[in-house]
Amino acid sequence: MIATVGYFEPWWIQIIKAIVIFAVGLQLVPVVLLAERKLLGRFQSRYGPNRVGPYGAMQPLADILKLLTKEQFRPTTSIGFLFALAPIISILTAVAAFAIIPFGNTQDIFGTKVGLYGIDVSIGPLYVFAFGGVAFYGIMLGGWSSGSKYSFLGAMRGAAQLISYEVSQGLALVGVVITAQTLSLTGIVTAQKGMWYVVPQLFGFLIFLVASFAETNRAPFDLTEADAELVGGYNTEFGGGRFASYYFAEYLNVIVVSGIVTTVFLGGWLLPFGIHPPGWVDPFVVLFKMSLITFLFIWVRATLPRLRYDQLMSFGWKVLLPLATLNTLITAIVVVATH
Amino acid sequence: MSTVDENATASLNVNAWSPGEDVIEVRRTPAPGPSRSAWRIFVETVRGMATTFGRFRETPVTVQYPEEKTPVYPRFRGRHKLHRFEDTGLEKCVGCSLCAAACPADCIRVVAAENTPENRVSAGERYAAVYEINLSRCIFCGYCEIACPFDAITMGHDYELSDYDRTDLIFTKEMLLAEPLERTPLRNEGE
Known part of the structure; x- marks a missing residue:
């Protein structure tokens, strides 16, 4: 059976919702971009960008404008069609994955029931992994179609890395899914009413987090870019708007992963100690938790050096995967035993 | 903690620097097992995170160049x-x-x-x-x-x-x- 998607809103609400999520969600990217550069600066005892606008707040705008007004070029060795397509795949999958992050339960807005999320699919995590799997084509095709050895090496590493860590990432989520008995992300959140899954699924949480660093190509697993050895990795030959797309997708992926971690492990829009704020607070709770995870992403990037390729592989297959499997197994046994 | 062989030092050139008491003792322990090294990786990662967070709480040391300038020494050779x-x-x-x-x-x-x-x-x-x-x-x-x-x-x-x-x-x-x-x-x- 194909996954069922929960529709109960009229079609025009769906369109408005899509526009709002698109508008608000994509505004988060420049914010994260700026936050990363400012925080990275503070982690290294410097200010970070502070020239454009007050406290450097206009820096992302300047960056994006600069990139978009640049010349579109491509190497003569590249394959034009794929070269243009690859950044589009990257950005499209990131945006699509963003659609299922729930920012709140269904609310009554002017007498209409509206779910504060793009769509509530009955296959929640699988949807994310599906688009994560397609997103890897963005990197792979981008690196391959460039016709450059650095891009090619970066893409190959990216392929191997994403495949290795996707397994552990998925297995880490299985524990939660077994406990919650549902794949719907809103269902997983409501199942955390008693206790957030970060406590009973602590190992799952840590494994998911580490695998997510690898999945989003962030330090210390940024081997696809590895600017010290591969110039820019898969995006070496990209410039202007296409590079901006890759950059945008990378940060949107960070936001999406923060959203997934928030939803699955940190109780989504729920607050601890039985506090029940009015419904309009929910999105802000989710955004706050997401910003904490994003801060962690930046913090780790400021701290840990990049892994060597063989370390990356042996860590993924020999440490993370057995741990994730063990976590799933123990969770399954405990759930069966207590039922 | 002097582990230097006395005969060996005597045969050396007198002008050569004598390590004397500065010898650092190196203890070789067996390589840690998987659980121990996993624990060590975890602890060291947390320690690294604490270090960077310490920097985060400090005020930046940047000199805002065109506005602030590093003062030069009196014997600085400029124009x-x-x-x-x-x-x-x-x-x-x-x-x-x-x-x-x-x-x-x-x-x-x-x-x-x-x-x-x-x-x-x-x-x-x-x-x-x-x-x-x-x-x-x-x-x-x-x-x-x-x-x-x-x-x-x-x-x-x-x-x-x-x-x-x-x-x-x-x-x-x-x-x-x-x-x-x-x-x-x-x-x-x-x-």
């Missing part, structure tokens, strides 16, 4: 200055070209002329009719300052010398004699 006698107002430079001779980058050009009773420019017999320093060639070694018998040329403190045109970097006598803009702060005693 040259030509000097006049304070009482008479005559130029100290007598056009002897010793600075031009000392200059390894060959960036100083001096053309001397005779002082006349009607037109007295310097204290000596002659004066520098043309005195040019090509700062795009200057290496700021300070040999001109040392070569000068009258302390007529000294190195100033100015280091912001960029310009839009190379010809603008050829400083004439009038420019070198003029009091430079106070652009560079001087480091105070003990700073």
Whole structure:
């Protein structure tokens, strides 16, 4: 059976919702971009960008404008069609994955029931992994179609890395899914009413987090870019708007992963100690938790050096995967035993 | 903790540095097992995170350059200055070209002329009719300052010398004699 998607809103609400999520969600990217550069600066005892606008707040705008007004070029060795397509795949999958992050339960807005999320699919995590799997084509095709050895090496590493860590990432989520008995992300959140899954699924949480660093190509697993050895990795030959797309997708992926971690492990829009704020607070709770995870992403990037390729592989297959499997197994046994 | 073999040190050259008490003892332990190394990786990662967070809580040490400037030391060798006698107002430079001779980058050009009773420019017999320093060639070694018998040329403190045109970097006598803009702060005693 194909996954069922929960529709109960009229079609025009769906369109408005899509526009709002698109508008608000994509505004988060420049914010994260700026936050990363400012925080990275503070982690290294410097200010970070502070020239454009007050406290450097206009820096992302300047960056994006600069990139978009640049010349579109491509190497003569590249394959034009794929070269243009690859950044589009990257950005499209990131945006699509963003659609299922729930920012709140269904609310009554002017007498209409509206779910504060793009769509509530009955296959929640699988949807994310599906688009994560397609997103890897963005990197792979981008690196391959460039016709450059650095891009090619970066893409190959990216392929191997994403495949290795996707397994552990998925297995880490299985524990939660077994406990919650549902794949719907809103269902997983409501199942955390008693206790957030970060406590009973602590190992799952840590494994998911580490695998997510690898999945989003962030330090210390940024081997696809590895600017010290591969110039820019898969995006070496990209410039202007296409590079901006890759950059945008990378940060949107960070936001999406923060959203997934928030939803699955940190109780989504729920607050601890039985506090029940009015419904309009929910999105802000989710955004706050997401910003904490994003801060962690930046913090780790400021701290840990990049892994060597063989370390990356042996860590993924020999440490993370057995741990994730063990976590799933123990969770399954405990759930069966207590039922 | 002296583990140095006494006979070995005696046979060595007497002038050679003796490690003496500075010998560092290295203890080799068996390589940690998987669980131990996993624990160590975890602890070290947390320790690293704590270190960076400590930096995060500090105020940045950045010098906001165009607004703030690092003060220079008194002997800093910046842009040259030509000097006049304070009482008479005559130029100290007598056009002897010793600075031009000392200059390894060959960036100083001096053309001397005779002082006349009607037109007295310097204290000596002659004066520098043309005195040019090509700062795009200057290496700021300070040999001109040392070569000068009258302390007529000294190195100033100015280091912001960029310009839009190379010809603008050829400083004439009038420019070198003029009091430079106070652009560079001087480091105070003990700073």
